[in-house]
Amino acid sequence: MSSSSPAAAGQAVGQLSPGFVLFNFCPQTNSSQPPSGPPYIPTVAQLGGQPKPLPDDPITAVLLALFVGSAAMHMTIxxxxxxxxxxxxxxILLFGFSMARITALTMRLVFSQHSTNVSVGIAAGVFTAAGVLLLFLVNLMFAQRIVRAYHPSFGWHNALRWAFRTLYITVGACLIMVITVSIHLFYTSDPVVRQRERNVQLFAGTYLAVLAFLPIPIVLAARAAAWWKVRKETDKKKRLVAEKFGSGSFKAKMTLLLTTSTLLALGAAFRAGTAYVPRPITDPAWYHSRAAYYCFNFVIELIVVYMYGIARFDKRFHVPNGSSKPGDYAKGFGLSVNKEEEVFGTEEGSATVEEKMDEDDTSGVVGHDSGVMAGPEWEERYAYARGQSVILEQAKKSGEAV
Structure with a gap:
């Protein structure tokens, strides 16, 4: 049977890699008889391999149900x-991510039953690769809010603003590049072209892994710089260096963001790292197994989307609409956002999720999460620390309006 037959085509697409590198082609192969026509068969082992009714269908069905639950949760919120x-x-972004995962898993279920359907295999790989980028963007935007809260003048500076915008644009550019070259690899036999397209895959996978990790040093650096600025200050009034936004302590915000970023960086690094160590298709490594495929992709992402929903990230990372300059976060002080029982329902007298995570309602003090608005002296402290009467008046009016 020739390599361009339907069975060969199904095998080729069935070996699509689930990460940013959709197809790990190794340009140097010992194959004595190269394929005669497209789509060409991969020569290296792929993450997860080709799905089969057993054991893939039951696992995929469970993951599919969990992502349906996450989509319903975030849309309800x-x-x-x-x-x-x-x-x-x-x-909405996390709802969209959940829907992308639902589509990818559905395609994988269909592909396990119709292994010769080239279009279904390619679609499953594309949706798997594209969806996780939304989580990267969410974490980068939250990291930007942390920087603006701790360092308003620097955080709202046009240079930093455009730096983050450039990161957002490059995420989309990398996605377009890697999908284009990964699909094109199925339809070219030119070794020079294949080598160049593999280089694009490796660059994009590595770059996106760095982006997934980037919120961690950004947040830690912002916190460390704020601590450095007030390390010798004995006057507690001058220790207030962060502009409050959302609800919950800064410690809880940072813990949530650092945890999710660590998980996403782990998954992205795994996908990128395996692309650098190709193995023959007849001798896959442990990281090509189904267990590694499902755990480092879908399980990690499920933990992240459910953590954000259960921890009510919509309350913790909320900022006033139209915020565009230092002091705008202060306008959101005291704004009411719906409680957990309004979304999920809570038995009378039971503690909410947020109350369990942190008892203080807000924090803007480096090294101490006592709450900016916890006492009547808040207005004096805020004015003393900032020296901006206009912002103070806006904050007072916002609190009175609510």
């Missing part, structure tokens, strides 16, 4: 918030 005039767009 968004709709309840919308009725309270609180439009938190990140809930």
């Amino acid at each position: 968004f709709q309840v918030n919308r009725r309270h005039s609180h439009r938190f767009i990140f809930s």
Whole structure:
């Protein structure tokens, strides 16, 4: 049977890699008879391999149900918030991510039953690669809010603003590049072209792994710089260096962001790292197994989306609409956002998720999470620390309006 037969085509697409590198082609192969026509058969082992009814279908079905649950959770939170005039767009982004995962898993289920369907195999790989980028963007935007809260003048500077915008644009550019070259690899036999396209795959996978990790040093550097600025200050009034936004302590915000970023960076690094160590298709390594495929992709992502939903990230990372300069976060002080029982329902007298995570409602003090608005002296402390009467008046008016 020739390599261009339907069975060979199905085998080729069935070996699509699930990460950013859709197809790990090794340009130097010992194959004595190269394929005669497209789509060409991969010569190296792929993450997860070709799905089969057993054991892939039961595992995929469970993951599919869990992502349906995450999509319902984030859409419910968004709709309840919308009725309270609180439009938190990140809930929609996580809903979109969950839908992308639902599509990818559905395609994988279909492909396990129709292994010769080239289009289904390619679509499953594309949706798997594309979806996780939304989580990277969400974490980068949250890291930017942390920087702006701790260092308003620097965080709102046009240079930093455009630096983050450049990162967002490059994420989309990398996605387009890697999908284009990965699909094209199925339809070219030119060794020079294949080598160049593999280089594109490796660069894009590595770059996106770095982006997944980037929120960690950004947040830690912002916190460390704020601590450095006030390390010798004995006057507690002058220790207030962060502009409050959302609800919950800064410690809880940073813990949530650092944890999710670590998980996403682990998955991205795994996908990128395996691309650098190709193995023959007849001798796959442990990291090509189904267990590694499902755990380092879908399980990690499920943990992240459920952590954000259960921890109510829509409350913790909320900022006033139209924020565009230092002091704008202060306008959101005291704004009411729906409680957990309005979304999920809570038995009378039971503690909410947020109350369990942190007892203080807010924090803007480096080294001490006592709460900016915890006492009547808040206005004096804020004015003393900032020396901006205009911002103080805006904050007071916002609090009175609520």
